[in-house]
Amino acid sequence: MEFIMFPIIFVGLIVLLSSFFTVKQQTVVVVERFGKFLSLRNSGLHLKIPVVDRIAGRVNLRIQQLDVIIETKTKDNVFVKMKVSVQFKVLQEKAYEAFYKLEYPHDQITSYVFDVVRAEVPKLKLDDVFERKDDIAVAVKRELNEAMTTYGYDIINTLITDIDPDIQVKNAMNRINAADREKTAAEYEAEAGRIRIVAKAKAEAESKRLQGQGIADQRREIARGLVESVDVLNKVGINSQEAS
Known part of the structure; x- marks a missing residue:
């Protein structure tokens, strides 16, 4: 008798333990009864009827991120690869819809991202794509x-985290940037040379002005000395003609 009771007790214990289940924080459990939706269970310890009830699935309520890589063409016929990061979460009050109405949410989000980006980017030139990437993200x-x-599903944010043009286009852009920098450097160098020339000319002009002023002062002093000498001679009875 005891030999028979032991398996019964063991099976009963297993059934009893299987009646309890826990739900983690930021998670919702979907419980079905005979294949039909029964209830949503939030975080904590819960009880279900063994065999009759079953856990159909779990819905993650935390913020998730999906990175979508898209290749498209700009208005000036440049192919670019864009990385769009979509941050989203399931609304707790709509966990039923998220579980039953949409089987592959990532595929659905990816399809919408492709649709919007391939509608917006062909309207813009490559430079405008870089400048208006935030506008594209808002549209997505x-x-x-x-x-x-x-x-x-609630879309928290969308970010365009990378814009990667074709390698040949990137090389051309690098050459253009290098040429612009060389042009700017040449302009600065020419301006510096002009400033040096002007400064040198001003210095030479000032030098000559001071030199002329020195010669004039020297001659003025010589003339003043001669006048004083004549005055002295006149005082001692020698006239200017005799002095000359």
Whole structure:
């Protein structure tokens, strides 16, 4: 009798323990009864009827990030690869919609990102794509929010984290930038040379002015000395003609 009771007790214990389950923080568990939705369970310890009830799945409520790589063409026929990072989460009050209405959320988000980026980028030239990447990100976020809210998803943010043109285009851009820098350096060098020439000319002019002023002062002093000498001779009875 005891031999028979032991397996029964063991099985009963297993069934009892399987009735309890825990839900982690920032997670929602979907419970079904005979394949039909029963309830959503939030974090904590919960009880379900063994065999009758089952855990159909778990919905993550934490913020997630999906990186989408897109290759598209700009208005000036330049192919670029863009990396769009989408940060999203499931709304707790819409966990039912997120679990049952959308089977592959990442694929759905990727499709919308492709659609928006390939609609916006061909309107812009390559330089404008770099300058207006935030506008493109806003357009992606707006489109995603309109589409994904129905399925219980909230788009937190969209970021264009990388714009990578074709290698030949990047090389050409580098050459253009190098040429612009050389041109700017040449302009600065020419301006410095002009300043040096002007400064040198001003210095020479000032030197000659001071030299002329020195000669004039010297002659003035000589003339003053002669006048004083004549005055002295006149005082002793020698006239100017005799002095000359």
